[in-house]
Amino acid sequence: MRYLIRRLLEALVVFFGISLVIYAMTYVLPGDPVAALAGDRPLAPSVVRALREQHHLDEPLLSQYGHYLAGLLHGDLGTDFNGRSVAEQMADRWPVTLKLALTAWGIEAVVGIGLGVLAGLRRGTWTDRTVLAFTIGATSVPVFVLAYTAQVVLGVKLGLFPVAGNADGWPTSYLLPALCVAAFGLASVSRLVRAEVIENLRADYARTAVAKGLSQRRVVGIHVLRNSLVPAVTYLAIDLGYLLGGTVIIEGVFNLPGIGQLLFQAIRAHAGPTVVGVSTALILIFLAASVLVDLLNSLLDPRIRHD
Amino acid sequence: MTDTAIAPPDGTAPASTSGPALDAASGARWRTLRRRPLFLLTGGCVLLLLLVAAAPGLFAGWFGHGNPTVCDLGHSAEGPAPGHPFGYDVQGCDLYANVIHGAGASLGVGLLATGCGLAVALVLGCLAGMAGRVVDSVIARITDVFLGFPFLLGAIVVLNSVTTRDVPTVAGVLALFGWPTMTRVVRASVRSVREADYVVMSRSLGASQWHIVVRHVLPNALTPVLVLASITVGGVIVAESALTFLGVGLQPPSISWGLQLAGAQNSFQTHPHLLIFPGLFLCFTVFVLITFGDIVRDALDPRGR
Numbered sequence: 142m143r144y145l146i147r148r149l150l151e152a153l154v155v156f157f158g159i160s161l162v163i164y165a166m167t168y169v170l171p172g173d174p175v176a177a178l179a180g181d182r183p184l185a186p187s188v189v190r191a192l193r194e195q196h197h198l199d200e201p202l203l204s205q206y207g208h209y210l211a212g213l214l215h216g217d218l219g220t221d222f223n224g225r226s227v228a229e230q231m232a233d234r235w236p237v238t239l240k241l242a243l244t245a246w247g248i249e250a251v252v253g254i255g256l257g258v259l260a261g262l263r264r265g266t267w268t269d270r271t272v273l274a275f276t277i278g279a280t281s282v283p284v285f286v287l288a289y290t291a292q293v294v295l296g297v298k299l300g301l302f303p304v305a306g307n308a309d310g311w312p313t314s315y316l317l318p319a320l321c322v323a324a325f326g327l328a329s330v331s332r333l334v335r336a337e338v339i340e341n342l343r344a345d346y347a348r349t350a351v352a353k354g355l356s357q358r359r360v361v362g363i364h365v366l367r368n369s370l371v372p373a374v375t376y377l378a379i380d381l382g383y384l385l386g387g388t389v390i391i392e393g394v395f396n397l398p399g400i401g402q403l404l405f406q407a408i409r410a411h412a413g414p415t416v417v418g419v420s421t422a423l424i425l426i427f428l429a430a431s432v433l434v435d436l437l438n439s440l441l442d443p444r445i446r447h448d
Numbered sequence: 449m450t451d452t453a454i455a456p457p458d459g460t461a462p463a464s465t466s467g468p469a470l471d472a473a474s475g476a477r478w479r480t481l482r483r484r485p486l487f488l489l490t491g492g493c494v495l496l497l498l499l500v501a502a503a504p505g506l507f508a509g510w511f512g513h514g515n516p517t518v519c520d521l522g523h524s525a526e527g528p529a530p531g532h533p534f535g536y537d538v539q540g541c542d543l544y545a546n547v548i549h550g551a552g553a554s555l556g557v558g559l560l561a562t563g564c565g566l567a568v569a570l571v572l573g574c575l576a577g578m579a580g581r582v583v584d585s586v587i588a589r590i591t592d593v594f595l596g597f598p599f600l601l602g603a604i605v606v607l608n609s610v611t612t613r614d615v616p617t618v619a620g621v622l623a624l625f626g627w628p629t630m631t632r633v634v635r636a637s638v639r640s641v642r643e644a645d646y647v648v649m650s651r652s653l654g655a656s657q658w659h660i661v662v663r664h665v666l667p668n669a670l671t672p673v674l675v676l677a678s679i680t681v682g683g684v685i686v687a688e689s690a691l692t693f694l695g696v697g698l699q700p701p702s703i704s705w706g707l708q709l710a711g712a713q714n715s716f717q718t719h720p721h722l723l724i725f726p727g728l729f730l731c732f733t734v735f736v737l738i739t740f741g742d743i744v745r746d747a748l749d750p751r752g753r
Contacts, residue, residue: 151589154589154592154593155589155592155596156596158589158590158593158596159593159596159597162593162594162597163605166605166606166609277735277738277739277742278735280734280738281682281686281731281734281735281738282731282734283686283689283690283730283731283734284690285689285690285693285709286709286723286727286730286731289713289716289723290723290727293716293717293720293723297717382598383598389600389601389604389694390690390693393694404604405694408604408608408694408695408696409695413608413609416604416605416608417605417608420601420602420604420605421605423598423601424596424597424598424601424602424605427596427598427601428596431596
């Protein structure tokens with residue numbers, strides 16, 4: 142319980158820090174946002190005054206930050222240049238991004254753990270080496286190169302997957318993008334699991350279980366696997382937050398109308414407020430996810446002590 | 449932060465209790481490392497890439513004129529031809545010369561960002577490890593704040609408000625989100641040697657704090673963070689190309705692989721060589737850097753064997 146409170150307090154500090162950094166980066170930098178709004182033709186003084194008042198631009202810095210923070214807590218992520226609320230624009234895009242992120246997450250978990258266990262159990266064989274080569278490959282190919290290559294080869298040339306868009310619905314339209322999003326995390330998961338399986342196979346308890354006469358299947362399935370999955374589960378939980386951010390490039394490339402695509406298009410259109418609003422939302426989700434993971438972890442694994 | 453959070457890729461430094469023993473052990477490790485063919489191979493590739501980045505002129509002229517800015521629109525996006533092994537880009541420039549010159553910006557951003565991050569990490573890590581609890585926890589909270597940003601999103605927010613984006617600015621922004629992991633590794637290593645016998649002895653002989661840090665603590669804390677740094681360079685290069693691709697990274701007239709890939713994205717279906725060659729060089733560089741770091745880490749960390 143004391144740990145819970147301490148962790149929440151820490152998260153609060155991090156939240157203030159992050160919002161302050163974002164605020165400082167976007168709102169305090171040189172340049173007059175109202176003048177920028179007008180473009181080449183100067184606005185009428187009355188309009189400028191009204192806009193400055195509306196956005197609290199003449200108040201002291203700290204009170205400006207206060208207004209920003211208050212808005213953030215009310216779910217106000219700012220408005221774009223056309224006066225539309227960023228949060229509203231995001232609202233109906235969530236399902237697409239969630240579907241993509243969760244599909245990728247599922248692939249990451251199932252395939253990553255599967256490959257890791259396989260490589261760990263058959264350490265030193267060609268299976269192990271193939272998995273290793275694949276994981277190194279997957280970590281060194283940038284996600285957009287992978288996405289375009291997959292799109293051209295698997296989508297256009299071979300016609301195995303839809304090339305872009307989500308007209309075919311889940312799962313057909315989401316499989317290829319999800320595979321691309323998952324590639325990096327999948328490699329990390331399988332490397333983590335492999336190392337853990339190897340270590341646990343050598344552990345005393347595993348030897349004891351073998352000595353007791355348990356079958357190989359039982360030793361691995363019941364004892365080794367359960368202990369080997371702890372770091373992978375932690376990684377997977379944190380990664381869900383990253384996946385939401387990782388969808389930016391993929392949704393842009395595959396033209397999926399989700400949050401990531403909104404950010405992708407906003408960057409291309411130089412729509413500063415939208416970029417900041419969407420990124421802020423994703424960063425805050427990531428923060429919340431990592432706090433949740435820490436708390437869940439300490440509940441699930443009694444070996445993790447906090448003092 | 450807490451002990452539940454995911455450990456940095458490097459974990460903690462190899463704990464050591466005595467200086468000379470560590471020196472002998474790490475000497476032996478380096479000797480075995482030098483005999484590993486994969487280490488020599490990746491190390492050689494890293495050196496070669498550094499050479500290409502530092503002196504592209506040596507390599508760019510092998511097949512043709514070697515000047516990335518001499519272009520002929522008449523050859524726009526044509527495939528490989530004699531004298532132009534990689535073909536031409538959309539502007540009709542020699543793609544081979546461009547890819548060779550692109551190494552400079554990509555590796556430059558990677559090294560500069562990692563170098564700045566490393567410098568900050570060494571200073572803050574030593575401070576956090578050696579100074580009292582207050583300094584330690586203040587630095588830990590600041591680290592938490594920056595680790596709270598997903599790398600890519602944080603960089604997007606900051607770069608979005610920067611108007612001129614050349615190698616130093618992009619590297620600076622990437623360094624802003626790259627130092628926290630390295631700081632943690634330095635702090636962990638510093639902690640592990642702080643109470644070592646030889647440090648206690650040095651202190652009891654009247655050595656100043658500065659002397660202890662420079663002569664005893666830093667040399668022992670350096671290896672693990674340098675290994676992490678080599679992996680970080682690869683990560684930064686990927687991040688730079690992704691940001692450039694999105695449109696918040698480097699801008700022309702810089703020549704970088706990210707820019708070449710971004711420029712290719714509308715025409716690669718008809719001209720795949722525009723995607724393949726810069727992409728291959730990018731993947732190869734990242735692969736070499738990550739593998740090099742991995743091999744050194746495995747050799748230094750006996751637990752991984």
